Amino acid sequence: MSEQNWERALLEKLASEALVEQRRKRRWGIFFKCLGFVYVGVIILSALGLAAPQTLEVTKHTALVQLNGVIASDSLASADRINSSLKAAFESKDSVGVVLRINSPGGSPVQAGLIYDEMKRLRAKYPDKPLYAVVEEVCASGGYYVAAAADKIYVDKASLIGSIGVIMNGFGFTEAMKKVGVERRLITAGDNKAFLDPFTEQNAYQTEFARQMAQEIHKQFIQAVKDGRGERLKSGPDTFSGLVWTGQTGVEMGLADELGSLEGVARDVLKAEEILDYTEQESFAERFAKRVGVQFASGMRSVMPSVGWGEPLFK
Structure with a gap:
């Protein structure tokens, strides 16, 4: 393989790996954002009293x-x-x-x-x-x-x-x-x-x-x-x-x-x-x-x- 072809193949491989890594980061970013929204939603629902009620054992x-x-x-x-x-x-x-x-x-x-x-x-x-x-x-x-x-x-x-x-x-403000x-x-x-x-x-x-x-x-x-x-x-x-x-x-x-x-x-x-x-x-x-x-x-x-x-x- 000529030196020019070798350099081109290397650049293509690096570009491909960079693209894969970028996609991987994007997917993890979306995952964590969704997780954050779910967490905030649970907090809001709990504060509003809309979350599922917890069972509480009540005695005298x-x-x-x-x-x-x-x-x-x-x-x-x-x-x-x-x-x-x-x-x-x-x-x-x-x-x-x-x-x-x-x-x-x-x-x-x-x-x-x-x-x-x-x-x-x-x-x-x-x-x-x-x-x-x-x-x-x-x-x-x-x-x-x-x-x-x-x-x-x-x-x-x-x-x-x-x-x-x-x-x-x-x-009374009449005098003022x-x-x-x-x-x-x-x-x-x-x-x-x-x-x-x-x-x-x-x-x-x-x-x-x-x-x-x-x-x-x-x-x-x-x-x-x-x-x-x-x-x-x-x-x-x-x-x-x-x-x-x-x-x-x-x-x-x-x-x-x-x-x-x-x-x-x-x-x-x-x-x-x-x-x-x-x-x-x-x-x-x-x-x-x-x-x-x-x-x-x-x-x-x-x-x-x-x-x-x-x-x-x-x-």
């Missing part, structure tokens, strides 16, 4: 429902989520009792009232299955409204409980507008349609109307606490004033029953040391939507600031 246990954060219709502590979780906990044939662990500063009186009513209903429907509230750091205002519906309330000696009151708040030279142009149909508008002078009639509304809701709150606590409550002049007390003082006042923790109640009271959490969790889709929503709202606030009179809150 303490059913746990957690109420954390502000009680509101759009929060994890909404009545829809908490009531759904409580219902599942009570319906379980293997739960010997239900513990509602509360760590909340309060929130919407409507949402708190809905949870309170559902707790009463479930207690009546399942009279042999006790419902206990266990307080950690804070169980104030709307959080305490909810706790009052439990058979017993357990607290830590340093927990903060109480704040049996109602607050409605807002801001005068200094800046801003004119408020407001058109309404109905004398009180611009109820307590922060950009107009305070209206005595509307202010008094709002105060009476807060007092009405406060009376509902007080009655719910009295109904829930019964003769255990030792009412004093400050009991319903909105003050907050430590867990130790709360026990002395009858706002709580005993000092205790989740583990202690499960072990010593319900005699079911195994704890199973029935709290409805936030899905991946909800977390993603919420993050997008927060970013969008943050951007909108930066260009369209808005301050108004707040809704009644248990705070």
Whole structure:
């Protein structure tokens, strides 16, 4: 074979081997990409609760429902989520009792009232299955409204409980507008349609109307606490004033029953040391939507600031 033919054959062989190696790399690349997509898909499906359910052996246990954060219709502590979780906990044939662990500063009186009513209903429907509230750091205002519906309330000696009151708040900008030279142009149909508008002078009639509304809701709150606590409550002049007390003082006042923790109640009271959490969790889709929503709202606030009179809150 001539030198020229030998060089040509060598080049063709090298080119062929390079092509084979390139194809091999491409196939492995496609394989690993597909494997990656499958892995990500499994994670997403699992987060969305669409993957195949796992078999879980359940024995006699303490059913746990957690109420954390502000009680509101759009929060994890909404009545829809908490009531759904409580219902599942009570319906379980293997739960010997239900513990509602509360760590909340309060929130919407409507949402708190809905949870309170559902707790009463479930207690009546399942009279042999006790419902206990266990307080950690804070169980104030709307959080305490909810706790009052439990058979017993357990607290830590340093927990903060109480704040049996109602607050409605807002801001007034009329003086600032005068200094800046801003004119408020407001058109309404109905004398009180611009109820307590922060950009107009305070209206005595509307202010008094709002105060009476807060007092009405406060009376509902007080009655719910009295109904829930019964003769255990030792009412004093400050009991319903909105003050907050430590867990130790709360026990002395009858706002709580005993000092205790989740583990202690499960072990010593319900005699079911195994704890199973029935709290409805936030899905991946909800977390993603919420993050997008927060970013969008943050951007909108930066260009369209808005301050108004707040809704009644248990705070």
